[in-house]
């Protein structure tokens with residue numbers, strides 16, 4: 001078998017890996033966001049089917065471009081389908097607004113959705129010479145670790161997608177799957193995350209302090225996963241009554257609630273959603289801004305959505321609390337670096353204090369090594385990390401006796417499968 005690295009090799013974003021055999025199977029087809037223009041993966045040759053590990057845009061965003069002349073079948077979980085459709089449709093709206101021109105049409109999104117066949121975790125599906133099974137990745141609702149088993153010889157290739165072993169409020173641990181070839185995400189291959197309880201404590205203390213000062217805690221969040229985690233944390237800390245929810249996170253939460261079997265603590269999410277105030281219109285936004293209060297809204301890197309409406313209208317007592325990693329070039333990164341923001345083609349200096357809290361849903365360095373050792377492959381392919389991370393992981397794994405490899409964009413790897 002040959003593995004072609006069309007994206008996500010030596011970089012985070014635009015994950016895209018083509019497994020070439022009798023039939024060609026594509027693992028994810030995402031877009032790199034946050035930079036000036038979205039970056040697409042290399043164009044694959046023939047694709048017979050694609051696996052969608054989870055809905056995040058860096059794994060799903062380019063899928064509709066495949067639905068031009070051919071119509072490959074797509075496999076993933078039900079939440080992955082619904083969240084991808086939401087995020088991809090939203091991206092179409094944004095690119096039209098920004099006149100960057102859509103890379104695909106509404107019709108192509110429809111074709112992708114029509115060709116999507118959903119499977120629950122642990123339910124094997126037959127494709128060509130393979131049996132394919134999804135396992136819980138512990139990253140976001142419906143995120144999957146994919147096992148591809150060759151029916152001819154029993155060899156097992158495992159693609160982790162994005163995963164996390166340490167538990168979150170609404171996600172359990174990633175399931176460890178035994179493999180011969182392991183393709184593992186390396187986002188934080190050289191970094192530990194601070195303990196989740198410590199991060200939560202600091203976050204809650206800062207929220208309370210802002211409320212005590214009469215200000216607004218503006219909490220920009222990614223719509224899928226992070227927003228719901230933050231709401232669960234606010235509920236647990238008796239702060240949900242003072243919390244407003246705005247933007248795409250509302251629709252995303254609806255989808256999560258429709259698939260409770262993919263939520264670790266369904267009751268917790270339901271209680272949080274029952275007690276949060278949903279912002280429905282302009283008046284709602286004005287009320288939320290009056291403070292004291294907490295506003296949970298999209299976009300997580302301040303590159304669009306209602307977060308931009310709020311960020312320029314905050315009272316001096318208010319604070320901006322970023323809950324995810326801020327990619328270089330995004331407004332969120334600029335804010336943390338003390339630089340002015342780009343909003344509607346204008347440069348705006350924001351004076352409110354801003355802080356970053358590491359609520360990462362990715363594997364830490366400890367998680368990655370634990371996964372590799374327990375999965376126990378012969379070959380490890382280190383992907384979804386910048387070159388420094390993937391190369392250092394591969395080097396370390398070689399010293400432990402693994403045949404480890406950190407591919408570059410466009411590389412082809414021939415492997416026994």
Ligand SMILES: [Zn+2]
Pocket residue numbers: 054056139162
């Ligand atoms: Zn992800």
Ligand SMILES: [Zn+2]
Pocket residue numbers: 013056058059162384
């Ligand atoms: Zn990712």
